Amino acid sequence: MESTDTIALLQECDSGTKMAVTSIDEVLDKLHDEKLKNLLTESKKHHEKLGNDLHELLLQYHADDKDPGLMAKSMSWFKTNMKVGMGDDNDKTAADVMTDGCDMGIKSLRRYLNQYKDASHSAKAICSRLICIEETLRDDLRKYL
Helix, strand or coil: CHHHHHHHHHHHHHHHHHHHHHHHHHHHCCCCCHHHHHHHHHHHHHHHHHHHHHHHHHHHCCCCCCCCCHHHHHHHHHHHHHHCCCCCCHHHHHHHHHHHHHHHHHHHHHHHHHHCCCCCHHHHHHHHHHHHHHHHHHHHHHHHC
């Protein structure tokens, strides 16, 4: 059971990092504030690094990566592109959209930690690292709301 839960938790985290990178990419070119761009660029690097670590762990378990679901990706793209770029304050709107994304990611990751109780300590630790990255980004974005 541990191996099954471990793989499932790692795959959900992998999907989450990919979703975060995609979402950040969707807003970066629409921003004006350089500090906000830098904040999101740094967060993207953290997500990519963690995604690489997840990929390596999944390879050790002979398991596949997991892409975000089509519905989640579509809804994210639609929300981001409909809201950001439509108004005068893209930075504020992007911060709002990204904060919502962080909140959804944190909620999902905590649910997965509870769901996959038998996952290995290392899988739980990497999930907790991802939660921390999301919480930090969410908190740093507040000044742009």
